[in-house]
Amino acid sequence: MTTTIAKFAHLQIPLEDVVKATNNFADDNIIGRGGLGRVYKGQLQRSGELIKISALRLDRMHGGGVVEFWTEVSMLSDLKHPNIVSIVGFCDEQHEKIIVTTYEAKNGSLKEHLSNPNLTWTQRLKICVGVAHALSYLHCDEGRGYGVIHLNINSSTILLDENWEPKLSGFKVSIKQSLNRMDQVVLSEPIGTIGYLDPEIEKSKGVTCKSDIYAFGVVLFEILCGRRAYIRNDANRLLAPLVIQHYENKTLPDIIHPDLKNPMSKNQISLSSLRKYSKTAYSCLKEDRAHRPHMISIADELQKAFEKALNFKPRPENFVSPFLYFVFSLGLLTLFPIVLT
Missing domain, CATH: 3.30.200.20 (Phosphorylase Kinase; domain 1)
Incomplete structure (x- = not known):
């Protein structure tokens, strides 16, 4: 029937x-x-x-x-x-x-393009900003009278149209919640995809909008590192703990997608854009949900990183050379009188 x-x-x-x-x-x-x-x-x-x-x-x-x-x-x-x-x-x-x-996926899903050498840094940032705006709409838009916790954010549910604009999909397990209760725990079994699951779910026995923030943070690092959140049978099969370790040890450039740090690549990344982006992505992965930012703030920071990338004018003297990456990895940029866009 x-x-x-x-x-x-x-x-x-x-x-x-x-x-x-x-x-x-x-x-x-x-x-x-x-x-x-x-x-x-x-x-x-x-x-x-x-x-x-x-x-x-x-x-x-x-x-x-x-x-x-x-x-x-x-x-x-x-x-x-x-x-x-x-x-x-x-x-x-x-x-x-x-x-x-x-039909929104002429270019497939983001998952298929994480290691694509032709996907430039500005294109990657454009995708991030678009998804951030979609999540801000879900979490904060007052027009509906309720918020939405997506609970299925990953690089497979982010589709890419013919202009490489992202289209968020995969709402099969999403939850409606009052806008003033988006930070409050909704009792739930662990929901989501391995590699993106909020580690706080087990402790709190539920999810909040900050569970989406964690998953989005993983996606941001997938885009930066050019690899998936979970790789079976790999020594570093989970990306999240790997990037946290490298970020805190100031060795993040070691695991960035090679084409993004190649000084001769058209994908060349400016350090100021990278620093803004990586700081934002790292903040999404904070173990304590209370320390993770909200989507409006994340979208704003990613927009700034995008604008820095758009304004970046590669010149021989400010190419992202191996030396500068070495300096950056040691956290010594503030000791050098280098002007970076």
């Missing part, structure tokens, strides 16, 4: 339309596989217009996922932001449950 929540009736899409749009869920149209099922691309006729779509088809073989399905529909139906995926509708018919969103 089909279950339809009246509030979302206007978003219903007939199954036959989705089948036609995806060419009967053809394997050639598969663009992803997630915890709930496969994602298909397609073209859907909607209000007289042919639009490109992504269709997440719930995996019927393993059952479950119904709560997550309705959570995602509920969240996306209320959320409108340029850095969040846009819902087109859903199908709840003939034992099929499908969420249809606009």
